[in-house]
Each structure stands twice: as structure tokens, then as C-alpha cells.
Amino acid sequence: MNDNYHALLARREAMRLRDRLLTPAAHPGKGTSPGPAFFADSPGDDAYDGGADQEVIMRNLAQVTPFGHLIDHLYQVMFERHPYLRKLFPDSMEFQQVHLERAFWYLIENLHRPEDVTAFCTRLGRDHRKLGVLPVHYGLFEEALVEALHRTADGRLGADVERAWLRMVRFAAAAMVDGANEALAEPTYWNGTVVDHQRRRPDLAVLRVRPAEPYPYRPGQFATLQTPLLPHTWRPYTPAGAPDADGDLEFHIRRTGPDGVSDALVTRTGVGDTLRLGPAQGTTTLDDDLAHDVLIVAGGTGWATARALLEDLAARRPPGRRAHLFLGARTADDLYDAPALARLESHCAWLRVVRVIDEEPGGSGRAPVTEALAGHGDFGSHMAYVSGPPGLVGAAVRRLAELGLPADHIRYDPVAAGVPTRPPSRPTGPQG
Numbered sequence: 001m002n003d004n005y006h007a008l009l010a011r012r013e014a015m016r017l018r019d020r021l022l023t024p025a026a027h028p029g030k031g032t033s034p035g036p037a038f039f040a041d042s043p044g045d046d047a048y049d050g051g052a053d054q055e056v057i058m059r060n061l062a063q064v065t066p067f068g069h070l071i072d073h074l075y076q077v078m079f080e081r082h083p084y085l086r087k088l089f090p091d092s093m094e095f096q097q098v099h100l101e102r103a104f105w106y107l108i109e110n111l112h113r114p115e116d117v118t119a120f121c122t123r124l125g126r127d128h129r130k131l132g133v134l135p136v137h138y139g140l141f142e143e144a145l146v147e148a149l150h151r152t153a154d155g156r157l158g159a160d161v162e163r164a165w166l167r168m169v170r171f172a173a174a175a176m177v178d179g180a181n182e183a184l185a186e187p188t189y190w191n192g193t194v195v196d197h198q199r200r201r202p203d204l205a206v207l208r209v210r211p212a213e214p215y216p217y218r219p220g221q222f223a224t225l226q227t228p229l230l231p232h233t234w235r236p237y238t239p240a241g242a243p244d245a246d247g248d249l250e251f252h253i254r255r256t257g258p259d260g261v262s263d264a265l266v267t268r269t270g271v272g273d274t275l276r277l278g279p280a281q282g283t284t285t286l287d288d289d290l291a292h293d294v295l296i297v298a299g300g301t302g303w304a305t306a307r308a309l310l311e312d313l314a315a316r317r318p319p320g321r322r323a324h325l326f327l328g329a330r331t332a333d334d335l336y337d338a339p340a341l342a343r344l345e346s347h348c349a350w351l352r353v354v355r356v357i358d359e360e361p362g363g364s365g366r367a368p369v370t371e372a373l374a375g376h377g378d379f380g381s382h383m384a385y386v387s388g389p390p391g392l393v394g395a396a397v398r399r400l401a402e403l404g405l406p407a408d409h410i411r412y413d414p415v416a417a418g419v420p421t422r423p424p425s426r427p428t429g430p431q432g
């Protein structure tokens with residue numbers, strides 16, 4: 001009954017958002033001239049001409065960037081108008097702001113591919129249930145965004161630009177509401193208990209977590225974790241393979257700074273402690289048909305994703321299929337899961353592993369692991385997967401493109417990996 005009620009509400013909100021795409025003049029914002037009808041007949045997502053909005057938004061980016069300012073205004077307006085919303089967010093808004101900035105860049109850069117944006121936002125909407133986000137909140141977000149756009153542009157924002165932004169966020173919000181609606185039968189989050197905690201390096205731990213209920217995911221996808229030590233704060237980590245016989249998941253966690261979730265999980269968490277897991281997300285997964293040889297470029301704890309993919313490949317590899325792994329680490333000691341890697345290597349004759357240790361520990365910003373790609377064969381027809389620190393992912397994606405891989409053969413999760421497709425207003429990674 002309760003679920004039916006929420007499903008009805010969600011469906012109504014999704015319809016309302018789509019209807020508003022048809023009537024931007026009805027919006028209380030400053031740009032009030034009517035726009036073109038957006039969806040021709042039925043409000044199907046396919047009809048959205050995201051390319052046109054992308055063009056307008058890109059052409060006028062200078063007015064509303066850096067997004068750091070826009071997002072500061074946005075949250076300020078939202079919390080001024082609706083103070084109760086503040087409690088849905090963590091004490092520190094920094095990660096939240098960076099995440100929203102990445103999401104804006106992702107939307108803008110992919111708006112000409114509405115089906116990709118829909119898929120991304122559907123997953124995001126499913127995920128946002130764990131935060132207590134309700135359909136009605138999308139309208140409040142939209143109003144705050146319009147005010148923030150005008151403040152950032154110092155009152156110079158054109159009506160056409162406002163309408164393009166509005167259509168973009170309504171399109172995204174409608175897909176998010178649909179995603180939440182489709183997920184009503186599953187938990188908003190899963191409870192888990194830490195059953196093993198190994199401190200493999202001073203700043204790195206490998207945790208085994210037993211979910212109270214089976215946790216569905218595909219190898220290579222990431223979960224978000226929340227510890228009771230930091231309420232409302234979630235960070236992404238990839239289970240390093242399939243669940244074991246007890247359903248336990250293994251997570252590799254590097255402490256990247258003080259006071260964050262990774263710090264709490266590495267230094268202040270032990271066996272018996274509870275965690276929450278958000279629904280699995282991400283598209284860094286092997287295709288069902290495994291039609292291509294596999295190339296993986298990974299660094300640091302990005303190895304967790306690589307291991308999940310390689311174990312998946314080992315379980316269902318068609319004859320003749322081969323894989324290359326290029327694994328980067330700051331120092332030899334930072335190969336913190338060496339026995340698992342050695343086991344895979346010795347059991348899998350089809351796997352070639354190239355380990356690359358930084359010559360200048362501390363990070364030269366050069367991504368030596370990507371430089372090693374040349375000279376190890378022709379990867380032009382491989383399916384490539386990249387995971388690791390944002391600098392490494394960005395460098396590897398560029399390098400793979402130079403080596404001739406088409407964009408649809410390079411898989412990584414740009415928003416979770418923190419890879420800016422445009423210069424960010426401040427650099428950061430997904431952990432904290």
C-alpha cells in the first residue's frame with residue numbers, strides 16, 4: 001500500500017516534470033518567453049533535442065562558470081528557502097558540491113545523447129532513494145538552480161539560456177524520478193556488518209562486509225558505503241570480485257585524507273561494526289557477449305575494479321579470448337594484493353600482467369602506467385577498462401584514444417572516477 005502510494009506520487013511527479021518541459025513559460029524564473037514545444041506528441045524521452053540545449057548552454061558557459069560559484073549559490077538559496085532540506089546532507093558539503101559539479105559537466109557534455117543521459121539519471125535516481133530524496137525535492141532544486149544561475153551571471157542570463165538549463169534539469173529529473181520509481185521493490189540501502197578488517201598498508205585496509213540481504217551487482221560496478229561515524233556521507237568503492245560463499249563482499253580502501261569516509265573505514269572501523277551499502281552503480285562492466293579481447297589499465301585501489309573484471313572474465317571466458325592488465329602502483333609495497341594477483345596470473349594462461357612502479361614516489365603526475373602501453377602490442381580492437389585515481393583515468397583515456405581505440409571501446413565511470421571532462425574549479429578524487 002505504502003509502495004503503491006509512493007509509486008503513484010513518483011509517476012505523477014515524472015509526468016509533471018515532462019509536462020513542464022512543454023511549458024517553460026509557466027516557470028516563475030526570469031526568462032518567461034514561451035519556448036518551442038519540446039516533445040512532439042507523447043512526452044517520450046527520445047524526442048528530447050538535447051543537442052540544441054547543449055549548444056546554447058555551451059555557448060554561454062562563461063556566464064555561469066566556475067560551477068563552484070554556481071553550486072555555492074544553489075545550496076545557499078535552497079537552504080535559505082527550505083531549511084529542513086539541510087538535514088538530508090552531510091555536515092561537510094564539499095564532496096557533495098564536487099559531485100554535483102561533475103554531474104553538471106556530465107549532463108552538458110552528453111546532452112546530445114539523451115539515451116545515455118537517461119540511463120545515467122535513472123541509476124542516479126535509484127541511488128538517491130538512500131538519501132531520502134523525494135520527487136517533490138526536484139522542483140525545489142530546480143527553483144534554486146534558476147536563482148543561482150541568475151546570481152552567478154550577475155543578472156545577465158538570457159531567457160534562452162535559462163530555458164535550456166531548465167529543460168536539461170527537468171529531463172534529468174524526470175529520469176531520476178523514473179529510476180526511483182522502478183526501484184521501489186528493493187531496499188533504499190543494504191545493511192552490512194564488517195566480518196574482516198586487514199590493515200595492509202598504514203593508509204590502506206581490505207574489508208570484508210556481510211550484507212544482511214543479498215546485494216545485487218555486476219562485477220566492476222561500485223557500491224557507495226556509509227559508516228555511522230559520518231552520517232549522510234557516502235563514498236564509492238568497488239567490490240573486488242563476486243560475493244564469496246557467505247555472500248561477503250571485499251572492499252579495498254585507501255585513506256586519502258583526514259576525517260573522510262575512507263579514513264573512518266581504514267582507521268576507526270573494525271570487525272562487528274555496521275555499514276550501509278547504496279545500490280550498485282556504474283558501467284565499467286564486461287559485455288555479455290565478450291566479443292573483444294580485454295585491456296585493463298588500473299592504479300592503486302583501482303585494482304579492486306580490475307580484479308572484479310578479471311574474475312568475471314575467468315568465469316565465463318569464450319575460447320581464445322585474451323586479456324592484458326597494466327597495473328600501476330606508487331611503490332612495490334603498494335601492490336597490496338599481490339598474492340591475489342599472482343594467483344590469477346598463474347591460473348590464467350590467457351592473462352598478461354604488466355606491473356608499473358612509479359619512479360618518483362609521491363606522484364609525478366605523469367601516469368607511467370599509461371606510458372607502458374606502447375610496445376606491448378596492438379590494442380586497437382580491444383575493449384578497454386580504466387580505473388584508479390582521476391589523474392590516471394584521464395591520462396589513460398587520452399592515451400588509449402591516441403592508440404586508436406574508439407570512444408565506445410573505452411569504459412570508465414566519469415562521474416564516480418572524478419575525471420573532469422572540462423577543467424574543474426578544484427581537483428579532487430571520489431574517496432575522502
Ligand SMILES: NC(=O)C1=CN([C@@H]2O[C@H](COP(=O)(O)OP(=O)(O)OC[C@H]3O[C@@H](n4cnc5c(N)ncnc54)[C@H](O)[C@@H]3O)[C@@H](O)[C@H]2O)C=CC1
Binds near residue numbers: 302334368390392
Ligand atoms: N577503492 C576502490 O574500490 C576503487 C578506487 N578507485 C579510485 O582509485 C584511486 C586509488 O587511489 P590510490 O590507491 O591512492 O592510488 P595511488 O595514488 O596509489 O596511485 C596509483 C597509480 O596511479 C598513478 N597516479 C596517481 N596519481 C596520478 C595522477 N595525478 N596522474 C597520473 N597518474 C597518477 C600512480 O602513478 C600509480 O601508478 C582513488 O581515486 C579511488 O577513488 C577506483 C575504483 C575502485
